[in-house]
Amino acid sequence: MKKLTKLTAIALTVPFLASPFADLAGDTNSVVPAKPRPDLLMTCPVSGDKLGEMGKPYIFVYQGQEIKLCCSGCKKDFDKTPAKYVAKIRAADKDASAKQDTKN
Numbered sequence: 001m002k003k004l005t006k007l008t009a010i011a012l013t014v015p016f017l018a019s020p021f022a023d024l025a026g027d028t029n030s031v032v033p034a035k036p037r038p039d040l041l042m043t044c045p046v047s048g049d050k051l052g053e054m055g056k057p058y059i060f061v062y063q064g065q066e067i068k069l070c071c072s073g074c075k076k077d078f079d080k081t082p083a084k085y086v087a088k089i090r091a092a093d094k095d096a097s098a099k100q101d102t103k104n
Contacts, residue, residue: 044070045085
């Protein structure tokens with residue numbers, strides 16, 4: 001009976017101890033996530049302030065796009081209409097690419 005109790009305890013403990021490692025055995029053929037698209041805009045898309053004037057910019061990634069805001073306070077406004085601000089960033093990226101193409 002003691003052996004059965006010990007075996008039961010082990011059988012119940014092993015899955016519990018192994019669960020943190022379950023994600024490590026996932027799909028080994030997964031694609032490595034791509035780097036986010038850089039934000040080339042030199043001003044905050046929300047406030048229009050020049051980045052760096054209020055200290056270090058608040059940087060995060062939204063749907064694969066790097067976003068740079070002048071401060072963390074602008075994040076609240078960004079979250080209300082993110083598509084509007086992402087469009088501003090991508091327009092600046094296109095302008096920068098076009099200027100680069102004319103130089104070459």
